[in-house]
Amino acid sequence: MSDMxxxxxxxxxxxxxxxxxxxFKTVNVSAPAPKEGEIQVRNSWMSVDPYMRGRMxxxxxxxxxxxxxxxxxxxxVGHVQASAHPDYSEGDLIVSMAGWRDVWTGKPQENMxxxxPQTGLPESALLGIAGMPGLTAYAGILRVADLKEGDTVFVSGAAGAVGSTVVQxxxxxxxxxxxxxxxSEKCNLVKELGAxxxxxxxxxxxxxxxxGALKKAAPKGIDVYFDNVGGDHLQAAIECARPMGRFAICGMISQYNATDVQxxxxxxxxxxxxxxxxxGFIVSTYADMQPQFLKDMATWIQNGDMKFEETVMEGIEMAPEAFLGLFQGRNKGKMLVKLA
Amino acid sequence: MSDMxxxxxxxxxxxxxxxxxxxFKTVNVSAPAPKEGEIQVRNSWMSVDPYMRGRMxxxxxxxxxxxxxxxxxxxxVGHVQASAHPDYSEGDLIVSMAGWRDVWTGKPQENMxxxxPQTGLPESALLGIAGMPGLTAYAGILRVADLKEGDTVFVSGAAGAVGSTVVQxxxxxxxxxxxxxxxSEKCNLVKELGAxxxxxxxxxxxxxxxxGALKKAAPKGIDVYFDNVGGDHLQAAIECARPMGRFAICGMISQYNATDVQxxxxxxxxxxxxxxxxxGFIVSTYADMQPQFLKDMATWIQNGDMKFEETVMEGIEMAPEAFLGLFQGRNKGKMLVKLA
Structure with missing residues (x-):
């Protein structure tokens, strides 16, 4: 065990x-050898997500x-380098909320x-399709929007981490x-995903x-709208909704950076x-769906029914740029930073 | 049997x-002696309701x-004057959708x-507390808003036919x-109803x-909003809502007469x-609640837990004025026209 x-x-x-x-500014991080109850971790991937803007x-x-x-x-996502906690051992693969840094030492329960377990999926998928954005899509479309076979579904932000999963x-x-x-590049992706x-x-x-474009695509109207965007998209969805339409309001990225009232x-x-x-919904409310989600997702990925796209920037120094990229539309699928 | x-x-x-x-313009109505399958009716009361504006x-x-x-x-509400329909007899008390006239002849099923049955309630109540507005309130607050004991509830249009029932x-x-x-007169009524x-x-x-007034009244926020008004009221309710708040959107009378986009x-x-x-909801979707509604309402009225106010104009010639009065805020409780 050594300091990092x-x-x-x-x-x-x-x-x-x-x-x-x-x-943004960089901060030196020290990850000393773990004390009792702590683990020492080297992160391999970190996630940037639109919701982080709200916390700023x-x-x-x-x-x-x-x-x-x-x-x-x-x-x-990270690997345990050293453990002074009975439930963790060197080499364990973990997900945590201790992103935006490359190494850390701390108590597992304080870092979620x-x-x-071994899933056969690449590590990065644990932050996307098989992680929080995946569960957001799964819970939002299946439970919040109460999806029924044969529904006509409109998804905004359909090339993003959540939206692309909802489409599929x-x-x-x-x-x-x-x-x-x-x-057009993103639209091609959405089309390839089956839209x-x-x-x-x-x-x-x-x-x-x-x-006009939505009316043309859905001349009989929409039953479900999955909103990642808000603004004009939400208004158009209301206009085109059929009676008893269900809207899962997941996010409104068009408004996150607004400085005046929208x-x-x-x-x-x-x-x-x-x-x-x-x-409206937040994924943590639907944590009970996690086991079924992982089961379904593993099956769908194996069957080839579920594809996922990632946009990767390399190195901890790229983290803010990756985050800014979310609002510039630079990501197809999940935006990630590779750390190790 | 004679023509009317x-x-x-x-x-x-x-x-x-x-x-x-x-x-509006008056129309002569002839209500001839009923042919087979028809009934001849003299209306005793008719209803004017905000939703009618939408149909215009x-x-x-x-x-x-x-x-x-x-x-x-x-x-x-009316009384059968003559019947050529096996299910109806002279003197039967009926509710129908054949309002805005004092007499009519027609098939029951074409006039809803x-x-x-004898309820002990005054006839006018069948158009208000024990009728469509009453069921709207009952279904909206209990099922649509999923009311729970101890909730903090905000009701707009609280002196109206629906709102005053929701309050109680x-x-x-x-x-x-x-x-x-x-x-102040309407506010006193709402207070008397128990708000x-x-x-x-x-x-x-x-x-x-x-x-500011809503925040003062509900410093910890609201769990439920029953919307009859829309506009600023809806925006204030969103601002004051607690997490997991439920909104029953019944109507938006502030917007019914708008000539420009709101x-x-x-x-x-x-x-x-x-x-x-x-x-959002429409009472007809919740018709299955009708039997329980009438049972509960009868009990509540008997117990003195449910009071109802009516604003009555007299004579068929007053019908448009009664209707216009809805948008001028001239009614406390249910607005009605007494016809006979």
């Missing part, structure tokens, strides 16, 4: 609007805000550590799927154009006449 | 914005639009007729209730003032982080 040193990231200041590189505001939310100068946190689950359940994404119709929202850059959907009155259900 | 003649109302033209008297637009909706020059329809059901279920209404806090929205005529709630992103459910 490494690098981590903290907020230098709170971003205003779109985050920028100088909102100083406001009450479902997760507490990041503090200036303190190490950021997030999903990470889970030991990972809906296809597995024999639904008609319309996915929206920005740019019946793809809308390039960058080629439809007014609300009316987006609405107007809500101007057609929300349709929620009454169409008897729509709009249901 | 009377008066009914039709649209003279489609209202633009707030309806006006000259959007020429657009697809959950109920088809009224046609210019054709008799309007709506809830009515239900024969009413929530009090029967041991909830803390905040009701909003316009003007713990009352907000006079006319005395808080900016969004910020309304929000902005949606600018804080709808909170639906995600707070995991809110916004669920």
């Amino acid at each position: 040193n490494g690098t981590g990231w903290a907020l230098a200041k709170r971003p205003v609007g779109m985050p920028e590189m100088d909102d 505001y100083d406001r009450e939310s479902y997760v507490p805000p990041f503090q200036i100068g303190e190490l950021l946190t997030g999903g990470a 550590v889970n030991k990972v 689950i809906a296809k597995i359940k024999n639904c008609t799927v319309i996915g929206s994404a920005g740019g 019946d119709h793809v809308i390039d929202y960058k080629a439809h850059d007014s609300y009316e154009a987006l609405l 107007p809500g959907p101007n057609n929300i009155i349709q929620v009454v006449g169409k008897q729509l259900t709009l249901k | 003649n009377g008066t009914g109302w039709a649209l003279a033209k489609r209202p633009v914005g707030m309806p006006e008297m000259d959007d 637009y020429d657009r697809e909706s959950y109920v088809p639009p009224f046609q210019i020059g054709e008799l309007l329809t709506g809830g009515a 007729v239900n024969k009413v 059901i929530a009090k029967i279920k041991n909830c803390t209730v905040i009701g909003s209404a316009g003007g 713990d806090h009352v907000i006079d929205y006319k005395a808080h005529d900016s969004y910020e003032a309304l929000l 902005p949606g709630p600018n804080n709808i992103i909170q639906v995600v982080g707070k995991q809110l459910t916004l669920k």
